[in-house]
Amino acid sequence: MPVTILGDTLYSCPRQNLHQNPQYWSWLLKFYGFYKKGFLPGPGGILDQSNKAIEVFRILDDANDQCDRVEDEKRKKRGAKGSPPVQRPSR
Structure with a gap:
């Protein structure tokens, strides 16, 4: 699937x-x-950070959210089949 970062579409793995x-x-x-x-890479608030x-x-947040879903x-599905639910590790 292509990924778009700052207007550039990437097709590589x-x-x-x-x-x-x-x-x-x-x-x-x-x-x-x-x-x-809760710690930003640069000094200042969110508006002071690098756009990139x-x-x-x-993008990493979105990818993690998709994986979580x-x-x-x-x-x-495993729970519906009668198998015990797998516990998810806390972050």
């Missing part, structure tokens, strides 16, 4: 970029973790 730029992704995921805990960083964080559906 995101994992390919992970292998080509591991240091960048390490930095990005570290700051994404801080963002999830906030857009990437939004798929996992919830799988869990509901």
Whole structure:
């Protein structure tokens, strides 16, 4: 599926970029973790942050939300079949 970031549409597999730029992704995921805990990467408020960083964080939030929904559906289907529900790890 294509992904649009700041008006650029990308068609390549995101994992390919992970292998080509591991240091960048390490930095990005570290700051994404801080963002999830309420800490922004730059000084100031949300309006003072890099547009690119906030857009990437939004995309990661959306991807995580989609994955969570798929996992919830799988869990509901397993529960409907009579198997015990799988506990989801807390974040």
